[in-house]
Amino acid sequence: MDPRDCKDELAEILITEEEMQERLAEMAQQISADYAGKNLLLVGVLKGAIMVMADLSRKIAIPVEMDWMAVSSYGSGTKSSGVVRILKDLDTDLAGRHVLIVEDIIDSGLTLSWLVRNLENRGAASVKIAAALRKKEAAKVEVDVEYLGFDIPNDFVVGYGLDYAEKYRTLPCVAKLSPHVYEK
Ligand SMILES: O=P(O)(O)OC[C@H]1O[C@H](OP(=O)(O)OP(=O)(O)O)[C@H](O)[C@@H]1O
Ligand code: HPA
Numbered sequence: 495m496d497p498r499d500c501k502d503e504l505a506e507i508l509i510t511e512e513e514m515q516e517r518l519a520e521m522a523q524q525i526s527a528d529y530a531g532k533n534l535l536l537v538g539v540l541k542g543a544i545m546v547m548a549d550l551s552r553k554i555a556i557p558v559e560m561d562w563m564a565v566s567s568y569g570s571g572t573k574s575s576g577v578v579r580i581l582k583d584l585d586t587d588l589a590g591r592h593v594l595i596v597e598d599i600i601d602s603g604l605t606l607s608w609l610v611r612n613l614e615n616r617g618a619a620s621v622k623i624a625a626a627l628r629k630k631e632a633a634k635v636e637v638d639v640e641y642l643g644f645d646i647p648n649d650f651v652v653g654y655g656l657d658y659a660e661k662y663r664t665l666p667c668v669a670k671l672s673p674h675v676y677e678k
């Protein structure tokens with residue numbers, strides 16, 4: 495979807511498609527160097543992480559495996575409920591595995607702090623995070639992120655996998671949603 499096709503619903507483009515792809519290439523280069531010789535498992539968090547998983551994984555120069563989890567704390571609203579539910583679990587046994595969680599956004603941090611602990615408790619050799627976006631001012635818990643795309647302001651954003659009521663995920667950029675869209 496081209497951002498021009500829904501420009502009345504977007505307040506501002508924060509990260510263009512080009513900026514995102516360039517930053518992901520840098521992150522992938524670092525990941526390739528850091529995990530060289532290791533058997534890396536990328537764990538994507540559905541559904542928001544689909545775009546960053548697709549783009550980041552293809553820029554990583556070493557062989558990787560991929561698995562998916564679905565956890566949800568937002569439902570269809572714009573605020574985290576704070577309650578994390580597993581909607582779909584991994585197929586992979588994590589014992590001894592080097593795991594890199596791939597996420598679209600760290601907002602309150604509640605989802606990832608819960609997920610890191612959950613995966614560590616399954617006996618992974620290491621559990622680290624790669625996230626495209628982080629809202630630093632929204633943190634309710636601190637999350638250590640090893641590979642970060644961009645820090646963004648504390649506004650509700652859409653695009654690049656991020657939705658509002660399941661819409662806008664296919665925008666290639668990250669944009670601030672106009673409040674009139676969710677206040678009506
Ligand atoms: O740091 P937090 O405040 O916990 O927020 C981050 C999480 O919220 C979003 O998922 P959501 O629950 O909206 O599911 P979705 O990816 O299917 O849209 C996003 O994709 C992250 O997983
Ligand atoms: O800003 C956001 N936009 C969409 N989904 C989200 N999930 C957490 N934060 C956000």
Ligand SMILES: [Mg+2]
Pocket residue numbers: 542568569656657
């Ligand atoms: Mg969502």
